[in-house]
Amino acid sequence: MRPFAYERATSADDALARHDGETLYLGGGTNLVDLMRLGVEEPAKVVDVAHLPYDRIQLNPDGGLLIGAAVSNSALAADRTVREGHPMLAQAVLAGASGQIRNLATVGGNLLQRTRCSYFQDAAKPCNKRRPGSGCPAREGEHHNLAIIGHSESCVATHPSDMAVALAALDASVRVQGRDGEKTIPMDEFHRLPDNEPERDTNLDPGDLVTAVEVPALGMPSRYRKVRERASFAFALVSVAAALDTDGDEIRDVRLALGGVAHKPWRAHRAEEALRGATATRESFLRAAEAELEAAEPLRDNAYKVPLARNLIVRTLSELWEGTS
Ligand SMILES: Cc1cc2nc3c(=O)[nH]c(=O)nc-3n(C[C@H](O)[C@H](O)[C@H](O)COP(=O)(O)OP(=O)(O)OC[C@H]3O[C@@H](n4cnc5c(N)ncnc54)[C@H](O)[C@@H]3O)c2cc1C
Ligand code: SF4
Incomplete structure (x- = not known):
């Protein structure tokens, strides 16, 4: 594993200020640390954002939710307002990973977890998402669990998050703190289809920090x-x-x-x-x-x-x- 610096952010502005060049944010680390061990991600620095004060789930008067990016997957699935008002969201989170992983995993990290395509996870193999221009061996190779819709010549990977599927159906939006201030990105526009830039999973800009997810009231089963x-x-x-x-x-x-x-x-x-x-x-x-x-x-x-x-x-x-x- 490449040696890296660890820093803990104290605020969103502090996180952005610490983010330079080869930096990645660290949530619960349940995906990022695995990828660093595999040599797939090689940041020079990780900035821990799991301890920022974005660890609350707020129920708005209209029944909508504001879910902090540092809320753990376990806390999200167990929350009574989520289970009662947005049961598909609690069910989706519970359908993912294990209890131990959900205890560590954060909402921000879950949205930004990387694909489980086996070629992406093997640093010795070509992969356009990991190394643009190196090719997509999955197209002719092992792809039984990969995409059937919206894929491209460059990449046929799938997005792995269960939670993100529920958030897409719920018309949620992602609140982001960027270098030019705060922005809100609808879920449908947050993740990308691969086209000819499969290295980009999302429409985030470098250094963008996810701070919360806004979920409108649902009012139906x-x-x-x-x-x-x-x-x-x-x-x-x-x-x-x-x-x-x-x-x-x-x-x-x-x-x-x-x-x-x-x-x-x-x-x-x-x-x-x-x-x-x-x-x-x-x-x-x-x-x-x-x-x-x-x-x-x-x-x-x-x-x-x-x-x-x-x-x-x-x-x-x-x-x-x-x-x-
Ligand atoms: C054995 C196993 C089984 C799993 N099964 C499932 C499953 O069935 N379904 C499922 O949905 N998931 C599954 N997962 C994935 C798990 O849900 C993710 O690993 C987890 O949600 C990632 O959250 P994290 O906080 O640990 O993210 P991290 O690993 O810390 O980060 C993931 C990515 O998000 C970025 N990041 C983190 N926080 C922020 C932020 N606030 N702003 C901007 N960028 C940020 C990091 O830089 C990194 O690129 C599984 C994981 C394991 C290990
Ligand atoms: S499907 Fe995407 S992630 Fe998998 S090998 Fe091809 S380019 Fe890489």
């Missing part, structure tokens, strides 16, 4: 479902974050996002459009899922994700509908 290769410590093959609001048989509003299928949490806008105002039936859920997945371009070994995603969408929406009807 919601659920997170995840399919994985084993019951714990496994990233999503496919996951679905969904919420459904009905008036009798009519769908008033719906939220749908997919995990495990793209380089970013995939907000299913086409399916949502097909469902708003439609009658809630298994057939309409199926048609909406198929409309969304028309854009899928599976690779040689991951076409199974298309029917898996379709069935998971239909099942999750059906469960929500049966729970409300």
Whole structure:
């Protein structure tokens, strides 16, 4: 491992001032330290931001939430206001990692964790995301768990976070402290598709510090479902974050996002459009899922994700509908 300096920030301004050149922020370290051990990340300095005063979950009078970036994943999943008002968010966090990891992992670090593509994690292999221009061996190699939608010639990786999928469905925004002041980035614009710059996971600028996540009130039943290769410590093959609001048989509003299928949490806008105002039936859920997945371009070994995603969408929406009807 490359020797590095450790510094602890005392405020957001202090964190930004300490961030120079080859610096990375350190949350709980559950992803970054692993990648440093593997020689994938080689910062000259890490600035610890896990002890900044962003460790609270605030319930706003309108039912929305302001979640500090230093809140642990465990605290987020256990919070009563989150479990009652935004159950899909608590379920998504609980579906990830283990209890011990969730105790250390922070909200900011969870959003910014790196892909689990095996070539990215092996410093001896080429990988456009790790070393731009070196190639993407996953495209012809091991990709059974990689993207089916929105990928590019340069990269077919998936985004690993479960929490981010729920936040995408919830229309959340990320609060960021940058060199030019504070900005708020909608979840849909926070993570990027790879295009020809797969080294960029997000639209953050160098030194940007995530300070909080804003989550609007939801006011409808919601659920997170995840399919994985084993019951714990496994990233999503496919996951679905969904919420459904009905008036009798009519769908008033719906939220749908997919995990495990793209380089970013995939907000299913086409399916949502097909469902708003439609009658809630298994057939309409199926048609909406198929409309969304028309854009899928599976690779040689991951076409199974298309029917898996379709069935998971239909099942999750059906469960929500049966729970409300
Ligand atoms: C065995 C195992 C299984 C796992 N399974 C799952 C799973 O199924 N689902 C899932 O979603 N996750 C899973 N995880 C990942 C885990 O959720 C992440 O490691 C964790 O959320 C990262 O949070 P952290 O605070 O430790 O981040 P760190 O490791 O400290 O940082 C991660 C990245 O975020 C950056 N960063 C941290 N905080 C900030 C900030 N405030 N502003 C800007 N940049 C910041 C760091 O520089 C780094 O690049 C698993 C992890 C392990 C080890
Ligand atoms: S899919 Fe992306 S992360 Fe994986 S090898 Fe290709 S470029 Fe690297």
